Amino acid sequence: MSGDDRPPVHTRRQGFDPADELRAAGPLTRITIGSGAGAETTWLATGHAVVRQVLGDHTRFSTRRRFDRNDEIGGKGVFRPRELVGNLMDYDPPEHTRLRRLLAPGFTHRRIRRMAPYIEQIVAERLDAMEREGSPADLIELFADQVPGPVLCELLGVPRDDRAVFLQLCHRHLDASLSARRRAAAGEAFSRYLVTMVARERKEPGEGLIGMVVAEHGDAVTDEELRGVCVQMMLAGDDNISGMIGLGVLALLRDPGQIDALRGDVQSADRAVDELIRYLTVPYAPTPRTAIEDTVVGDQVIRAGETVLCSLPAANRDPALLPDVDRLDVTREPVPHVAFGHGVHHCLGAALARLELRIAYTGLWRRFPGLRLADPAGATEFRLSTPAYGIKSLLVTW
Template sequence: MTEMAPRPLPLTRECPLAPPAEYARLRAEAPVSPLALPDGNVGWLVTRFEDVTAALVNPAVSAQRTFQTNVSSVTLTPEEWRASGFGTSFIGMDPPEHTRYRRMLTGQFTVRRMKALAPRIEQIVDEHLDAIVAAGPPADLVRDFAEPVPSLVICELLGMPYADSKQFQQHADVMQRLERSKEELLDAMTGMAAAIRTLVQDKRAHPDDGLISGLIQATPGDGVPLTDDELVAIGNLLMIAGYATTANMIAMGALALLTYRNQWETLRDHPETIERGVEEILRFLSVAPFGLPRTAKADTEIGGQRIRAGDPIVLSIESANRDPARFDSPDLMDVTRAPRRHVGFAYGAHQCLGQQLARMEMRIAFARLTRRLPDLRLAVPLEEVPMRSDMQIYGAHELPVTW
């Protein structure tokens, strides 16, 4: 492979709905390229679909990381992280430790629980659409729909009081910002962790049908029940992943559908296409601009490039899902496209546990949105929509719409 100097992660977008153009060149010329990380480390950026999926199942590639992929105004020391009460996320663990947590959580994301949630998700979506219609145009689809719906759904899943949803949204927002003080970050983390700990203690005393109660009552394979600290770490992860990513995918999906009007009209006029439409939104768009961080735990090879043990690796989801070697006309949004496996939810042992819940929320949200507000349109030009380029999770800060 041609030697090249390490370059920073591509972040500059010519279009808010497209990945940085640099990814197309890298896929063609240097699919595994030297990466200059903002913390001074040098690693590897993986951009092709085949190489990304291979890395995600490569036993020599660890989910643990000791480097930073985003340019943030502040980072925490390990001591400060532990003091926050936030705990250690199992998504940064490898087997067998990761396997223990994943098996327990897989047992909670059951088909029965997802089916039981569907009527409540429909009710939450309908209530917010009722409020939007009653208030009349214009509306902010982020504030009025994309954020509150998944926030309330995750409360329903965990067995958390709905009154806490706004506070959790605020904590999650602070944690996602690239520019915040250490005090702001620690306040948000300790606030969320403390609230989750209170929830865990309440569910120990008053169990219900929620996921936290299910985890408390579950018996792991090793026979050792989860501690409060472990449950807090899981609860924190589910709040961030289950709320923030889904909220931004709903907002970005709506923005794309309203920008490419024929796609909105297809979903509106042919509701039977909703499942394919959601898969296309998940492929076409990404809320992960900083990729999936990994570390080589042994010497290995990815895409013909030798990687040494200890090297940082960043897997670009948004580049992989636009790879023409995998998808025909990948830069074209087509909600009738016959779906092929994408990596919107990663792949392998670390594939997103909540993917079926996210799919269900998006299907219900877009099916009802297109039916209830068939003439919905952007109230400002695409270039005037304020995007979340200042956040770890990409999306839109606001989505002004009218009808």
């Protein structure tokens, strides 16, 4: 496959599905991203078994990006730009092991369950806003885009009085419709706020994740790492959950016979959420993996220094994963999909994401049992320039 003016092949989608050319690529194939002097050749993994092999093998595949030719593959290297300090996806063991171990207590099932009442409050407030707006309403603008940010602020410990400004800066930094200069300015202001917040937590630790890490581990983690952790969680978690809420609602409204699973018990709702996550898979690919040594993947040798992009949506639609893989079936038993990654870099916030989605979906249909598309025949505009897949707007009525 060669480069062209379209989005990179690993980010192409067709509605809910991976693009045909992505799925036709085979379990492991060579692709070229970009064109001209900026073109780069990499391996693209789309098969479920191949993706799990690459993501699960941190001894042979490094997530550490190289910025200098003297940077040792898989080693600590000579350079890591500030924007990647604290980003777990750019750390290999033992650095990754150290930092993740400090953060993991903030994501235990017990701590995540304690967040449920706050998530329910945020969902209820956003549904109140939809109801006040009246029917029809844009579910993305009023609900999907408004739930994940406050939840992440609560997790990290951002003071409630600061959250509106904090989230505005975060969203402007992600807004592809803004100029690069305006996005960069918002990103700098966002980063400055986090520096101030971390310094405040050092002096007087709060009950959020940053305060917990500071209180329990002190000098074992640097201020820059804590700032970077916050950036990574906000930029990844906000867009992923927003995309999943919008796409999940659209998928269910197009197949309303499956909505009953969300009206049942918690186990049925959790099963439905897991199937929606597999079927829709909003992240395109995790950080590219670089082979540390010559490694056989499937029946192909990946040479040391070569990179592999792992397509999560394609892997989760691999016919080898389960029967009738392209059909949404919220009654399925969960399968080992890779929407949250695999191996040591499996998403730290997966349990929080599942809880948040269950509360959002069930709360929505509890409030609006007659929810339906305002324009069933209308075209859906999908968002392709954001870190995670989603839709730009979704007019609903009830």
